[in-house]
Amino acid sequence: MPDANSSPSEPVSQNQISRKNISDDWLAIICATFILIGSLACVVVSTTSAASETGEVAVTAVNPLAQWIGKPAKWSSSPLGAFSKTDDSGALSWGPLWATLGSFALLSGLLSLAIRFRDGRGSGVRFLRGFAGVFLLATFSYALAEQSVVKAYNLEYALWALMVGLIISNTIGTPSWLRPAVLTEFFIKTGLVLLGAEVLMSRLLALGLPGICVAWIVTPIVLISTYIFGQKVLKIESRSLNMVISADMSVCGVSAAIAAAAACKAKKEELSLAIGMSLSFTVVMMVVMPLVIKAIGLDDVVAGAWMGGTIDSTGAVAAAGATLGDRALEVAATVKMIQNILIGVSAFGIASYWVAYVEKDAEGTRPGISEVWKRFPRFVLGFVAASIIFSLLHSFMEGGPEIVGSMIKGSTKTLRGWLFCLAFVSIGLETKFSELIPYFRGGKPLLLYLAGQSLNLILTLLMAYLMFGILFRDFIAQ
Template identity: 55%
Template sequence: MSGPVRSAARSPSRRRPGGLHEDAAATLIGLAIVAMALAATWTAQPAEDAGSRAAHPKGWRSPLATTIERPQSWADSPLESMRDKKGRGVAAAVLMGMGWVVAVAAAGTALGGRSAVRELPGQLAIAALTCAAWVLSAQKVIHHYNLEYPLWALSVGLLVGNVLGVPRWLARSLSGEFLIKTGLVIFGAEVLFSRLLELGLPGVMTSWLVTPVVLVATYWAGVKLLRIPSRSLCMVISADLSVCGVSAAIATGAACRAKKEELSLAIGLSLFFTVIMMVAMPPAIRWLGLDPIVGAAWLGGTIDATGAVVAAGEALGKEAGEVAATVKMIQNSMIGVIAFAVAVYWAGWVERDAGGPRTSLVAEAWRRFPKFILGFLAASIVCSWIFSRSPEAALWVDGTITGFTSRLRGWLFCAGFVCMGLQTNFRELAPVLSRGRPLLLYVGGQLLNLALTLAMASLTFGWLFKKAVEP
């Protein structure tokens, strides 16, 4: 492999002597948060029907749920974002959400051996900008057309950084990579291997056979056919279109150390095409006369974002909506395996320095391996194991995730993207566009994804298991 050799420390380490490495700090803090959240939910175990999904559709209620919330969707005035659908005020929980961001950033600063007090003003400003990005993304038109918060977090950061500039007190607090890595470790708790078999063999065949083929073929086409200079850009685009959009782009981007401009471009492409596919695919399925279940599996396997999959699937009917969402959920669960495989491939082959000292492949790979991925996998394995123990345990994990870790992960990702936007100059975005080749790569990869997923969905849901899926 003769790709460009990249330094493992692309972004300079902010660690001081005696401080922990950023990956170690992210892993430690992320796992501690998952453990704390599980313990908190355990204390709130319901006295009755603890194992009943009907009684607790989103799992046991976590006591930490009241400590974090994001601004709610609004129509005419941003002030509406401080009330939920039932009219209850969420301003205090939003403020506490900002507090969690500051607390995690401060813990990272302290573990890195730097002064948490000195960086506090900058961290407070980042938390405030994160809240502003949430509010912009919660406007109903934006919200219901799936233009997700990373886009607005990046835009807020870019706008502030390029219009006002970044003062020194703010610049020293920018810890985008650390926040995203910590968010990813916490995200591991949501990647439940036990969910993989929810749709049985047809679901596994549709998700697990097509996804890796599309990922590898798109990456190969980007590197060899389109000759895009950056391998990490090819990988992030391939993962985001073949697995599950923004979340896959974030996980693989961290695993292959993609530049912030590359991640921003991949996310922009994903969101743009998700809106088009969400609106265009259901009428196209009806026009083609496809069976709604086959069409739903096709939607689940191809549209990048989970929310957009559900929106498009429900347009074909209730059961189609369930099938589409479940196929997507199985694909979602592949993130852990794919991020790990990408990290190993990158550390062992892409970044391997041919002219460097001769060391064993394993030692070299381990030296370059992004260690926080191990924290991500550990959270995933532990939560998957707990989830599979009993119906009660499954509701315990679900309650922990939906009530707290998923919300905190969203805040940390959002803050991470704000930092990335603040650190990016508009001029740096131009070279990444590489004369439109990333767009070509996305479109080509998505067309392959559409063709292969349709073939596999027709084979599994429309033929091999047709009797089983008939209502």
């Protein structure tokens, strides 16, 4: 069909049809690829140029984007402190403000071009107008999270972004001009492909078998057990809600929930409910778990593995691990990264199960195997590809660890954070409490989450103690 700006008699080209068929998954992969290639190229060119100027064989990797891509800074008394900083001489600069605006310029330009390419004339402008508003809300959320007292309690930007969106949606309602840019899945899928570049296979090798056992054995056991518990014991009517909560709680929180929701075609209200519970319990766990660990005197390495396998958010894992020391932080973050690899595996497994056993007609006929491929979240392919490619660059490219590390730290990780923050704001803007009430009926979703997380905590602690405290204790201590 012609787009809104074309006349009825205007022929539609094959290019227009093919563009309309580009899903959020492929568009996310394309946008993330541009960011990754562009960031890597900037670091390589700048580092090579610095080496030629100094005449040194090896120099520190330079990321020229680092000063132009950023987010609000930590502040205490005045919110203006989130966008300015004072150097040792007392001079005031607006570096954080320019870096925030730089992030907006890059993301708005790239994403609006992508939407314009896919949806046709006028769509890019509508998206850009709405994106400015959503980005402003994300900036406000980031600034709230960076307040010194708030930051001390590890209340991360994701929680504030969700709350900001929810307040607007459930009071004045989401304005119509914002809606073209309320693209939750597009934002988070693009961010997840960028996350793939951070999940380096070298981290898997660093902890080897003990890390794999904690992340890859316990996780599927908890996912399957929680799903069966929800169906057989709690009798949850919506299988997709049951599965999304199970994947969210057992694998790695929001990222796994998005992949699971795509694989089983869950409703957006079900996804919002799962993510809301995940974020709420993440805040509680990252505060309570370190206190419990210190009270019982658990070894730091075992404690790190326990937190890495149970706390949903990667950022929350790092924050909780840091309270116990550098060694606990390293083990916790590494176990979580290993667990993140299961996003693709779990998505494929859920899609296969849904096609083979859930979506049958009255006569028991099941869809063909091709339906698994149609159902499989394509953005997971981008996540896996980015992980493999940048792991190879990290390991085999000259100066790989410094170059890839500078690329991630100076640009892609920051942009990934913005995309996640935009996604959480969008989730809030799309969610009304009145639509969530039916899913809370009887308290079954909450009971499912509590039961599954309890099982997760127990099994992960036992596996972490067995692997890191007994079988491989001497090897890890070296």
